[in-house]
Amino acid sequence: MMKKHKPSTVAVHAGRSPEMHQGAVNPPVYHVSTILYPDVATMEERGTRPFEGMTYGRFGTPTTFALEEAVCALEGGHRSVAVPSGLAAITLVLESFLKHGDHVLVTDSIYHPTRRYCDGHLKANGIETTYYDPLIGAGIADLIRPNTKLVFVEAPGSLTFEIQDIPAIAAEAHKKGVVVAMDNTWATPLFFKPFEKGVDLSVQAATKYIVGHADAMMGLVTCANADLWQIVKMRAAALGLGVGAEEAYLALRGLRTLPVRLERHQETAILLATWLKRRPEVLRVLHPALQDDPGHKLWRRDFTGSCGLFAFVMKTSDKKHVDAFLDALQLFGLGYSWGGYESLAIPADQGIKRTVASWNPGGLTIRLHAGLEDADDLIADLEQAFGRL
Ligand SMILES: Cc1ncc(COP(=O)(O)O)c(C=O)c1O
Secondary structure, eight states: OGGGSOHHHHHHHTTOOGGGGTTOSSOOOOOOSOOOOSSHHHHHHHHTSTTSSOSSGGGOOHHHHHHHHHHHHHHTOSEEEEESSHHHHHHHHHHHHOOTTOEEEEETTOOHHHHHHIIIIIHHTTOEEEEEOTTOGGGGGGGOOTTEEEEEEESSOTTTOOOOOHHHHHHHHHHTTOEEEEEOTTTHHHHOOGGGGTOSEEEEETTTTTTOSSSOOOEEEEESSHHHHHHHHHHHHHHTOOOOHHHHHHHHHHHHTHHHHHHHHHHHHHHHHHHHHTOTTEEEEEOTTSTTSTTHHHHHHHOSOOOSEEEEEESOOOHHHHHHHHHHOSSSEEOSOOSSSSOEEEEOGGGOOOSSSOOOOSSOEEEEEOOSSOHHHHHHHHHHHHTTO
């Protein structure tokens, strides 16, 4: 039914079953670990299909199922699995499809904790990672080996904002039977439809825009088909990755207003980015929705919008100047996350780790998250902070 509706309608209606909850418009928060069965026969029969309906709290409750159903409807996939954080969703994908002796291709622009997991845990378990240039496109074919099992893409990178040619990468991967996973947190399921572009597994750090209020952690893996879902769900169960009832509820509540919030984040970020481009202190703005951005063509082809997260490069390479600017900000908080209602800023350079595609933007980089405040107030805040330089 959801397939024929537009995303903002799906965000409001998906995963709701008032008839199951005495008419309550929102699914209740199920605080439960133990599920009781009426007799042994039922208990044993339900044990043969533990992931259907409620069998044990860790495998999901109606609150979790509602969240999974709603996110899945927006992503356009087969079925989702909710896990306790965005990073848990990423590591779950890696754990599900890689074993000793396998090889994984990961974009050099990857979220740093994902890289840390590959270089630490995967390596220690005999799984080799090759990082690739985010601009590689169909050239990924040359890096695929007989033991390559997974390609992990993220677009844009959440510090450097390079866009990847995901359809080209996915086409080459699929020719060789390799599964493609994507961190789709930046675009959210609203602005990038992963399964239409060849992705097999889409990760959402729901902690960001889906929760949207900086008050809960949550991750989701959405799978293109039933076979992939079975693999991911089995592994999540084996690892004990159940999610908290309150967190699932908060994520679902956030999802209902995602489309309106995201429009505002998008609009404000573009206003700020355009203003920053004109500043004499700024060398470059990194935002794929700007026409002169190197990733703009691909972004326009594959994405239908942008969010509040972007960066800019200062002309100065003097850290003292950048620190003074950041310390002077009053409305932008200094914080590592994004996707909440509040504006944030971080010095970005320390988090940018590259091993194959060098990244020298010509000055120090600041990442901003445009929150839901008035854009004029945010610009005035940036202006007074530039005045402190
Ligand atoms: C792009 C990206 N992916 C994944 C994550 C991880 O999400 P979480 O903090 O919920 O583990 C983050 C968090 O900053 C992120 O920026």
